[in-house]
Amino acid sequence: MSALVKLLAGITPPPIVTPQEYDGWQIKWKAIVFRPALLKIEGFLAIGILFYVLFWYIGSSVNASKAKKWISVHLPIYEQQFSRPQSKTGLIQDGYSDSFNFSTGRRNVASLHTIFTLRPRHDFFQWIFQTARTFVDLHYRPVDDIQLDFKLLPGALQDGFVWAIVAKDELLSVKANRWDLVGTLSRRFLFLQLNHSQTLAKTSENAAVPSAFVVMTEYADITENLLKPIGNFNLLNVLQDPKILPYFRSLSITDQPRERPNLPIPVEERQKHVILSLSAPSSSHAADTTALVSAMFQLVDSLNKIHLRPETKNKLKRIREDIDKTIKEDAEKEKALDAKAAAKRKAEEERIAKLSPAEQKKELEKERKRNLRKSQGKVVRK
Template structure:
């Protein structure tokens, strides 16, 4: 401490001496001075027999920094795992694209190359393909287990202990957008919701796909016993699978090498999430969506090629008019769509009414607050007390009713 400050502190202490008993003066001065004195510096002990590095006046003793070493080691390991696993996920996605190039390239004028892979984080990746008859576009979506993030990885596998049916996998989803009425390509296929779903995937798909809640699940002899068929009307299954164009698809369904990766194949004219308002006719989209587990090796990825090829033939059969529904089936589907349309209109109307009522209440509250703000302080106090008593009365009434 500078001498001037020390003298000032001493003078300040001496100024209070007349108010203090004589016997307390030394202790008071010591207490006052200790407040302004710097704490003593603790130097490392010289008794050290571990490994150390000396260079002139610089001395580094690693044993004294064990905690810091653990922290730095964890950060380096976490960062290394992040980059290695991110690269691995990207490599797996590009490898699948390369193995399916013999299928995608003849089908699309712009099939998409591995270098065109788009990423959304390290576990979600996308590839866009376009330029094919009967298909407006194909979105290939890769969803990987978050191996790059240790926290997410622990949570993902920890969730399997809570939900025994939950099995995290690396997934591939091929979302084919078909012809849209009023669009550049007009499809002639049926407007319905239909799917073949692996039984272990049934619970998950019902949770994440609102459109498939319109269909009922049941067993069918045309698909393996490990799968169920979901359809609005039973006749749709016969129309889709009992024709010559469906033969490659049925062959893929009966191939064990393919089915161990299969998750679902669906045809839908409804969105995956419930819309908040009715869908306009020129905005309705029809999709064929294929989902399966991503194999881990190149040879296993080739095992899924027949299934991907069969889906292209299945789409051509839908859009070329080879799939025809009976008149009564078409009427049932139209009736279901009309009822759904009425339900969406009703929900949208109720939502608008709620919003209007809420806006009206908010405007009324603002007007009341502006009126109270113009009153005197005494009048405002009386109003607040009145509102407080009213709130207490309502709370007491609720407790009694409960």
Template sequence: MASLLAKYLTPPMPQVTPEYDGLEFRWKFLTFRPAYFTNELYFLGAALLYFVVFFVGKKANESRAYKWYEAHLPLYKAQFSRPATAEGLVQDGNSDFFAYSTGRRGLKSLHTVFTLRPRHDLFQLIYQFARGLIELDYKVHDSVELEFTFREPADKDTAVTGCVWAVVAKDEMKQLRASRWDLTFTKTTDHAALPQSLAVMSEFADITSVLFKPYGAFSLPAILSQPDVQPYFRSLSLTDQPRVRPEHPLASSERSKRLILSLRLPPSSSASATLPLVTAAFQLVDIIAGEGKLPGVRGGLHAQLRPETRNKLKKIRDEVEKEIREEAAKEKREEEEEEKAAARKKARDEKLSKLSAAEQQKALDREKKRLLRKSQGKVKMR
């Protein structure tokens, strides 16, 4: 039996004849005739193509990320006492890069996160291309996100009011709404000071009025309206809520107020094209936190909002937290009921296993009658 199986699995020997007159390589007792390895040549070529794509794509991603980081590093150094860790730009895989900055008034930290296309993976590139042909709204591009986390002072009221507000490129809105639960707090409107390609998402118009008004020479709508930066702008959002809806009320240590700037990563040759947007983000941080030298920012966003707006914002958050707490409590009760039902069933099964076959049948018949009466009672109540 084993010999038959081995014979079946052994590939047939190549037909080597003395009449072979093709290309041949000989070395001592070894002979290599390429004409017999046509399929292997295709496999070798495919493997070589994959490795070429891998190394070229890997280098291309590294170049785009490092060029952008180097172009913006002087600004980071001017803004932070510790603009980067000892490692600088940290690479995670071949398409994700990270940088961490800290040491600035009003801010706890800045996380800079690069998410690039998988240029090193030929199969993922083919998948993305095919999906783009099927789903017209599916878009994949290189992006960089700057997440500013505000510092919460312990000895006084915060200058950063808890709210959700954003300016979003309209072609990014569908994807952003699907991935950001916090933006469900807002209403979407156009704004006369912005180009038609951008929209405002805000809980109250009062927040937009404060953030859009000029502060000396600084005007956020004017910067967002510059034609040179519009191709790279995706969204700018101020939020005090998590991106994903929490399953239970968050403790104060789990909460944070953040300004998030999301950009399309420019090509390496134009790495500094997004400098005006990043500079504007730092200035907006000062306006929100009430820091810096811009005129009219004293007290921050909290002091500039109307008292009724602050009260409404607080009321909304209290209602959402109450709803989350009630849902968490309901889910916990359901889990406890399921555990109790499972424990009762286990005890009942153990009791039945100790009875004789006839007694087990009688017990099962009683259980069926009980369940039938219970179901009939529910029908009558309806």
């Protein structure tokens, strides 16, 4: 009981001492007296909370308005192209900075996910962190991103390949986040110390595209087919529109997953995507990207008219076989390493179980210190 009393006494705030003489401003009504000068800390706390709530309200409203305005301006295009341009609830919000729209019901397109990933304007501390990081990391550039991910139906793209046009200032971001374009090992496989450095798409400038963009392609044959006029559609004319330059981040066509798979994906299960990434325009300029979005449907319909050379098709097939082989080998080596580590751990547990309690305590203390030294070493290396 005494312990409970001590605990309550420890967490009970000290009593408020009201001085007999007070010469500051006060509000008095009957027996109630309000003296602001005695509540300075509480006043600053209330101001801080009010500021944070206002920041959250204004920031979340700006994000919601930006996403809704963009989708409302482009919705007539979606309604023209899809039998189901939106879900029943319309634009779906995931928190205060992310939202998405799902469209389906069109030839050559299984679905279109329109994904908004906006800056965390609702969270003061996240926003400050992002802003401060731009002064430290010159390559860090937080943006309001809109991504249109077209999942193609079987037959919409006969040949599997990887190709992209990327704004030069987005190249580092693409190389860091798109395994399907760069084809390098993801970080979780670096401990295997494997000597695989294959790159799916090679980066180069192309005289035909605007100077602000670079082309990432597996073979020149693919680029030639995509940049030449196909029927009434000409991708070069679309890219040369000066209106899209401030907002264009990347356009990619891929038959590979964006993240490195743990196991090879069977050919019949591989999905093909056309992915357009944009910087979100302000609400007053939301219409600037309508021509580009409308052209994406023409691009999707023109893909089944592409005819690559037989030697290009054979090379693409061999590359994918090699990648599948590498992924399978890596998975087997990782599994073998996991099994070896599990066997070693089990043997160590069995050895410790046979020791006396005092010896077991010593072994556990040694293990704790060993792990502590390892964690300290990792911090120093970082």
